[in-house]
Amino acid sequence: MKKVICKVEYDTESAELIAKYTSGEFGDPAGYEECLYKTADGKYFIYGNGGAESAYAEETIKRLAANKVNDWKAEHNF
Numbered sequence: 001m002k003k004v005i006c007k008v009e010y011d012t013e014s015a016e017l018i019a020k021y022t023s024g025e026f027g028d029p030a031g032y033e034e035c036l037y038k039t040a041d042g043k044y045f046i047y048g049n050g051g052a053e054s055a056y057a058e059e060t061i062k063r064l065a066a067n068k069v070n071d072w073k074a075e076h077n078f
Contacts, residue, residue, distance in 0.1 A: 001059060003060070005063055006063075008063075010045045012047050014040070015040070015045070016037060017035060017036075019036045020033065020035045021035075021076040021078075023050075023054075024050075024051070024054075029053040030050075030051055030053040030054050031054060032048060032049065032050025032054035032055060032056045033048070033056075034047070034048050036073075042066070043063070044063070044068075046061070046072070047060075047061050048062065
């Protein structure tokens, strides 16, 4: 997936996958997956996708500040 945020393109195909977190089972309407990526120039982002009742009912990309990466990892037990 590609998304442009503040004139910066974030692309799951070209970025490095750092970590993946899954909540719920496949088919769970509240289940979701978050993937942490890092671009070639050091920017981080989260790709989210999930069921209709989850926070990611539509697949999306959200920026993540570098100083928040460790918080995200701790929240997801990495």
